[in-house]
Amino acid sequence: MTAINKKYGSIRKLEDRLSTPHHGPLALLQRFVRKRDFYAGGLMIVFGLVMSLKGPTYRLGSLMHMGPGFLPTALGVILICLGIAIAAPALALPEGEDEDLLPEHREWFAWGCILASPIAFMIFGSLFGLAPGTFMCIFVASLGDRAGTLKGSIILSAVVTFFGVGLFSYLLQIPMPIFTWRGF
Secondary structure, eight states: OHHHHHHHSSHHHHHHHHHSOOSSHHHHHHHHHTOHHHHHHHHHHHHHHHHHHHGGGSOOBOSSSBOTTHHHHHHHHHHHHHHHHHHTHHHHSOTTOOOOSSOSSOOHHHHHHHHHHHHHHHHHHHHHOHHHHHHHHHHHHHTTOTTOOHHHHHHHHHHHHHHHHIIIIIISOOSOOSSOOOOO
16 A cells, blocks of 8 residues: 555545546547537538438449439548548647537527528528528528628628529529519
8 A cells, every 4th residue: 555655646646547548549539529529520420421321322323424323422422521621630639628519608599590591591482582582591690690780681691692693593593483472
């Protein structure tokens, strides 16, 4: 007992050193689990794996004559690479620097606005057309900006709607009416 006390100072310090490994795969995993980048990269890798494994169930085709499975497979591989690139910085953070999974100041209203914006596009786009759907999508998302103003949100929505309608309706010729009325 005295030899242990001389070398480590006390039994308590020895227990602390044994309970928190500083080397090996378990320590690496414990360092990863406390990092946001690890979860974000892992999620991207999972989505990429699902897409790259589901894509080849359709005909892939060739580079000149792409089949319906080519794009999901290629995007899945790209997502896997991006996931690795996102998770890699979790190694670079110092050992004692842990992160919370959620930010310290949670922006619930902003998150709600961002999540509600595609729903606004679906509702307004199906009822009133591409232009009102795009306008409402951008408007609802921009309301989540704490520093934004109502006037700024309207101007941003109008500019994005103008370019979006030009791109998707006239240039790409997406078959969605610009204005329509399917009211109640």
